[in-house]
Amino acid sequence: MNRDELKKAAAEKAVEQVESGMVVGLGTGSTAAFVIARVGELVAQGTKIIAIPTSERTAQMSRELGIQLGSLAEYPRIDLAIDGADEVERSTLNLIKGLGGALLREKIVAAASKRFVVVVDSEKLVDHLGHHTGVPVEVAQFGWQATAAAIEDIGGRPQLRLREDHAFVTDGGNYILDCRFDVIKDSAELERKLNMTVGVVDNGLFVGRTSQVIVASDTGITVLENDRNPRG
Numbered sequence: 001m002n003r004d005e006l007k008k009a010a011a012e013k014a015v016e017q018v019e020s021g022m023v024v025g026l027g028t029g030s031t032a033a034f035v036i037a038r039v040g041e042l043v044a045q046g047t048k049i050i051a052i053p054t055s056e057r058t059a060q061m062s063r064e065l066g067i068q069l070g071s072l073a074e075y076p077r078i079d080l081a082i083d084g085a086d087e088v089e090r091s092t093l094n095l096i097k098g099l100g101g102a103l104l105r106e107k108i109v110a111a112a113s114k115r116f117v118v119v120v121d122s123e124k125l126v127d128h129l130g131h132h133t134g135v136p137v138e139v140a141q142f143g144w145q146a147t148a149a150a151i152e153d154i155g156g157r158p159q160l161r162l163r164e165d166h167a168f169v170t171d172g173g174n175y176i177l178d179c180r181f182d183v184i185k186d187s188a189e190l191e192r193k194l195n196m197t198v199g200v201v202d203n204g205l206f207v208g209r210t211s212q213v214i215v216a217s218d219t220g221i222t223v224l225e226n227d228r229n230p231r232g
Contacts, residue, residue: 027083040065
C-alpha cells in the first residue's frame with residue numbers, strides 16, 4: 001500500500017467511532033481529508049452529526065459533501081475529534097501538528113473534545129518529537145522578528161513559513177514560524193516556554209491531549225490507547 005492508501009485505511013477505522021447525534025471535530029490536512037470524505041459518506045447514508053471544522057479548507061470540503069457545520073459558540077463540547085499528525089511520540093502519544101497551517105484551531109477543537117483520535121501512517125511514529133520535523137509556532141504578525149529572536153533564546157531555530165514568496169497567513173491572520181530544536185526530551189516544558197514567549201499565539205506541540213492513535217502500516221491497523229488521558 002502507498003501512503004495515501006495507508007492514510008485512508010486509518011481514517012476509515014477512526015470514523016467507525018462516529019455515531020448519529022454526535023458533535024464531531026474535523027481536522028485539517030491530507031489525512032483529515034480522508035476522514036471528511038468517509039464522514040460525508042455516512043451523512044449521505046443517513047447519519048446525522050454536527051461537524052466543527054478546524055479550517056476554512058475543511059469547512060468548504062464538508063459543505064460540498066453535505067455535512068452540517070456548527071460552531072463552538074453553539075456546541076462548546078465536542079464528542080469526538082479526528083485529525084492527523086505530523087509526528088507521534090510512541091511512549092506518550094504526544095504530537096507535533098501544524099504543517100497544514102491550522103494548529104491553533106486544531107488545538108482549540110482538541111481541547112474541547114471528550115475524545116481526540118489521531119490517524120497516521122507508521123512513518124509518523126518517532127521515539128522523540130522533532131525527529132523529522134520542526135515545531136510550527138503561530139505568532140502575531142506585529143513584531144514577528146522579535147518573537148523569532150526570543151524563540152532562538154530558548155534553543156529554537158525559527159524560519160518564517162512562506163507561500164509563493166510571501167509569508168503564509170493562517171485563518172486567524174497570524175504568521176507561522178517553523179522552529180527546529182534539538183531532540184525534544186520534555187515536550188511539556190518546551191510547550192510551556194513557547195507559550196510564555198511574547199508574540200506567540202500557540203504552538204504545534206499537543207501534549208497530553210490524545211485519547212487514541214490509529215496507525216496504518218503495510219502489516220495492518222494498530223490502535224494505540226492513551227490510558228493516562230482522563231478524557232480517553
